[in-house]
Amino acid sequence: RKEVEQDPGPFNVPEGATVAFNCTYSNSASQSFFWYRQDCRKEPKLLMSVYSSGNEDGRFTAQLNRASQYISLLIRDSKLSDSATYLCVAYGGATNKLIFGTGTLLAVQP
Amino acid sequence: SQTIHQWPATLVQPVGSPLSLECTVEGTSNPNLYWYRQAAGRGLQLLFYSVGIGQISSEVPQNLSASRPQDRQFILSSKKLLLSDSGFYLCACRTGSPLHFGNGTRLTVT
Numbered sequence: 001r002k003e004v005e006q007d008p009g010p011f012n013v014p015e016g017a018t019v020a021f022n023c024t025y026s027n028s029a030s031q032s033f034f035w036y037r038q039d040c041r042k043e044p045k046l047l048m049s050v051y052s053s054g055n056e057d058g059r060f061t062a063q064l065n066r067a068s069q070y071i072s073l074l075i076r077d078s079k080l081s082d083s084a085t086y087l088c089v090a091y092g093g094a095t096n097k098l099i100f101g102t103g104t105l106l107a108v109q110p
Numbered sequence: 111s112q113t114i115h116q117w118p119a120t121l122v123q124p125v126g127s128p129l130s131l132e133c134t135v136e137g138t139s140n141p142n143l144y145w146y147r148q149a150a151g152r153g154l155q156l157l158f159y160s161v162g163i164g165q166i167s168s169e170v171p172q173n174l175s176a177s178r179p180q181d182r183q184f185i186l187s188s189k190k191l192l193l194s195d196s197g198f199y200l201c202a203c204r205t206g207s208p209l210h211f212g213n214g215t216r217l218t219v220t
Binding site for chain 2: 046087089101103
């Protein structure tokens with residue numbers, strides 16, 4: 001089983017739609033979680049950290065469910081510019097490693 | 111804020127040739143440094159990480175090696191490249207905050 005799993009998609013949604021991505025992690029000792037965005041042929045860039053109480057940044061909302069070991073990202077009012085691959089990341093335990101999921105591809109269409 | 115320099119941006123090398131990719135970091139000290147590889151259509155694979163000068167942890171047994179001769183310098187090397195070494199190589203830095211990536215080197219082994 002992969003340490004961090006995501007649905008690869010693609011998620012094809014119209015502009016203005018709300019879309020949600022889920023990500024599960026297997027290491028219960030994971031301490032921190034993040035969502036990154038990666039545009040085609042570019043490096044990943046931090047989108048937002050995920051806090052236990054849930055957090056929001058504009059149209060983006062991230063949530064963490066430790067009991068079920070998953071995190072989610074909700075994007076409201078999708079824009080064409082939101083089209084990208086969204087990577088879920090877990091950091092945990094005794095190592096200094098961040099483990100990335102394989103990413104979920106989002107394609108927002110006009 | 112920290113800045114990560116990676117070069118070259120693109121590289122085409124024949125099978126069996128050596129490799130040296132360099133990453134330098136500015137704007138921070140004592141960072142954790144990482145080398146990731148992303149093969150076409152696949153997720154980020156952690157290759158090496160370093161918590162200090164001369165300290166290297168290898169995640170995947172392969173024909174690559176890494177060195178950290180200075181606090182803010184991280185080098186990825188190979189004596190003989192394989193076709194399977196093709197990919198997008200990303201250096202990343204972390205100092206108590208989420209991971210930040212350099213622009214990456216796209217390596218094609220022919």
